[in-house]
Every structure is written in C-alpha cells, then in structure tokens.
Amino acid sequence: MRKYILSFILWLVLLLPVLGQELAKPVGWFSRKSIKLGELVQYTLVHRHESSREVILPDSSFNFSPFELVQKSYFPTYTKAGISTDSAIYTLRTFETDSLQQLALPVYVLDGEDTLQVLANPVSVKLQQLVPQVQEPLVFKSETELVFVEERFNWPNLLLWTVAGVVFLSLIWFIFGQAIKTKYKLYRLRKDHVYFTSRYNSHVDRFVKSGYGQSLEKAVSLWKNYLTKLERSAINSFTTKEIVMFYNDNEEVNTALRLCDRAIYGNMAEADPETGKALHMLRRFAKSRYKHQHDLTRNAKTKR
Template sequence: MQEGLGKYLLIIGFLLCSLHSRAQEISVKGGFVEDSLLIGQDISFWISSSYPTELEMIFPDSLSSFAPFEFSSKAYFPTEVQGKLAFDSTVYTIQSFEIDKVQYLKLAAVILNGTDSTIIETQLDSIFLTELAPIVSDSTKLKTNLDYQVVNTQFNYPLFYYIIGGFIVLIIVLLLIFGKRIIKWIKLRRLRSRYDQFSELFNSYVNKLKVDPDPDLAEKVLVFWKNYQQQLDKIPFSVLTTKEILLQDFAQELEKPLMAIDRVVYGKRVQENVFQDFEQLDDFTQHRYSKKVEEIKDGK
C-alpha cells in the first residue's frame, strides 16, 4: 500500500515538474514606451512573447479593453522562430483622456492549445500624466493680454462648395418650374432690342430721304431693310429680287412700294415722295414684328 502511494506521488511530482518546465518556456512581457503622457496624446505600449512553436498565441486586438486608455492603432511584427520557440511582438498606439496623475495598464495574451486556452497577462506598468497648467487656486492671478494678434485667414472651401452646389440646384429648380417662361422672356427681349435698333436707324434714314431723296441713299436704306427683314423672317431677303420677294404670300402688299423704290434705285431717278414708300416698308416690318411676338408668346 505504501509502495503504491509512493508511485502516485512520484508521477504527480513528475507532472508538476513538466508543467513548470513548459511554463518557463512561455513568456509574455509588456510596458509603456514613454515615461509620461499628455491628455489626448498618442503613446505606445509594447507587448512581446515567446512560446513553443506547437502552440498558438493571440494578442489583444481593437475590440479588447485598454481601459483607462483608448485604442488607436497597432503595429504587428511577423513571428520569428528560433529552434522550438516562437517570438511575437506588437506595439499599440493608445491615448488617455483621464486626469489621474498616475495611470496603469496591463494586457493579456491568450495561448490556444487544442480546445483549451490559457490567459497570460503582462506585468502592470504605470505612466505619469504631465500637467501643462498649474492647479488654479483662489490666489492665482490671471494675466491679461489685450495685444492684437494677427491671424492668417483661411478660405472656407467646404462652405464655398455648398453655396455653389445650392446655387446650381436652385437654378435647376427654377428652370424646371419657370424654364419656358424664362426662354420666352429672353426671346422677346432679344427680338424687341433688335427691332428698336432697326426702327431707330431706319426712321433716321427715312427722315434724310424727306430732305434729300438721293437714289444712292435709297439703295442703302433698301439693303438695310432687307437685311433686317431676313433676320426677322428667316428668309434670304438680301439676295432676293423684288419679284422673288413678292412670291412670298405675306409680302403681296409690298408690290407697289418695292416697284417704286426699284425705279429710284436702278433707274437713278429722283422721286420726291420715295420716303413714303419706305414708310410702307416700315409699316410692313412692324406688322411682321408683332406677328413674331405673338408666335413666341403662343410657344411656336
């Protein structure tokens, strides 16, 4: 009975020695790279490990707890193998927004061995908070500085793009709602402007013909009238003869004045009342202009 008990104790001792030997092969260490920190400043915390190659070790990731610190990023270094040991290391970038003068952190790695897992923590390390301003007390006096400080102005591009985008959207909406009215208004305004320019100059020529019915001046006025009529009716009046113009259905009323003007222009005859023939051309043009205005208003 005593021999059996001694045998079991010997087996248990052997197992404990084996586990102790295996535990010595697994090492997880870590700590802060910096000695001190500022609130919100990036600092680094390193962790390294060595373990048998037949095992698998997992380091903390972004979902792990880094309290009281906040995780920012990590730099992982590839595993190195030396003999039967594997070596891993990772550096974490973290920040703290706590105001404790001394802050502590330790991280935990996980050893996977089949269906079993073991958590191994680094030693607890500390870091000091650096205060940028002294503690304000009732006796602290604030120094007033009213000096003007020149600050470089910066153009607000995002706001500029928002304004331009809103302006473009507004224009598109206005065109969708009032597009046809706006186009009509532009056409009518352009038509009116051209007619006013024509009418003013044409009447000044007619007044000159009243005083001096010169055939050359009459020819100049006729060419001027044909050019404007061509632009108004979209018909090549400038290259049409009187007979060709009269073939247009709407130009039948021009037969008498155009024939009279041709006798003056091509026969070089001075006709005292030739200005009256041009006045009839003016009445015709005014009628054609009014008809174009109605067509635009009707959407034709």
C-alpha cells in the same frame, strides 16, 4: 509502511511532468520611459511557449487601466524548434495624473476546459509634469483686446450659387427661350422702323420745302438700306429694275422708284408734286414690309 512509500513514489512520478511544464511568463515593455499627459505610447507584449499550447493575448475588451487603448497590432505566431512566439503592440495613452504609471498585461493559456492567466512583470512609465507647482489660489489672466481675424472669401458658397444660377437661367431659357428671342426680334424691328421713319421724314420734308436734290437721294438711299436690313437681302446694291423684280413687279414700287430716278438724274431744281407723292409711296411700302416681317416673327413659334 511499504504501502505508503509506494503511494508517495507514484504521486511524485505523476507530479514531475506537471512541474516540468511550468508556464513561462510573458514579457512586456514600453517604447519610452516617460510620456506627457494624453500622449501616445506603445506597449509591446511577447510570450514564448510550447507550440502545443494555445495562447490568447488581451484584446480591446481588456481593462488597460490606468491607460486607455487607442490601437492594437497583432503579429502572426512564429514557431521554431517546438517553441512558438506570440506578440502584439498596444498603442496607449493616459489621463491620470500619477507621476508613475504602471502596467502588467496577462496572456491566457487554454488548458483543456480551463484557462490559465499568466501575468507579465509590471513595467512603469514616468509622467512628465508640465506644471510642477500650482499656485493657490489660482490667478486668472484676462485678455480683453480684440484680435483681428482676416476675412476669407467663401469660394464653396460662390461655386454653389454660380451653379444654382446657371441651372436656374438654363431652366428659364429652356422654358421661355423662344419667347424671349421673339420679343427681342420684335423690339429690334420696331426700333429700326422708328429710326428709319424719323430720318426718312426729315429728308422728305427738307426736299419738299427746299427742292434740295441731295435730300431726295438720301431719302431713297435710306429706304434701300432699311429694306436691305429688313429683308436680309442686298437691295441697296440692286438697280431699280432688279428691286421691282424682287418685289414681284409691285406697281407702287415701280412707279415710285422711276419718278425718283427721273427727278435725281434729271437734276430737278425744285420739288414737284409727283416726286413728293413717290416718296410717300415708298414710305407706305416700307411700312407694309415692316408689318409683314413683324407678323412673320411674331407667328414664328406657332408655325414651329
């Protein structure tokens, strides 16, 4: 009998420390008492325990039914006087239609090779019913009127096409720019020469037919202005001697200009054959200078 009493006392002594180490429950609560369907709500879980124990809080793999986990936030363990506090905030939402949604989260305590699960007391949140009563059968409301939608300008598309256009034109200019400039210069040369020839012939015809001195002056002045633009030199401000020197004592230019000067400053009353011949010489010389400039412009790319 004494043997059994001693065995009972020994078992009781070994059990007392275990009973004194009963695990405390975690505490959990919702941030609001009521929510709407799909609305976010926060659930806070706090567990205080001995600092010697290792505790794990639920992570994203845990089933939060009837809620869905949206986000979780853990806080560092805080220890004071041998008591540690672990806490976390879970952002949840629910799409269940039950009027009362309940949740009780556990904590996991590591005890050697075993893991103990300790549940918090269940807490509830009320679901706000936005449609208190559903009419049966359901009545569908139709809206057949068209709604005016303001047209919006597609600025990104415009910017894209503008950049593409600039890149394309830049590429074209890089490849064909020199050829385009040459073509344009040749076009301007031809146009200016046609304009000069037309007006010059008009003045010459008027002078030959009527002997009108001003027509002769206008023809010579037009010739000088045309060569000024063609040669890119101030020929219209040169004297006859300077013009002849500019063209390397060209005999044709020298003869034609002196005959024209004699007719202009001699106040001839009528056109003489020599003056008419001089005007034709000036026209022929202008045409030769046009051809020279035309060839230089056309062959400019090849020379580069």
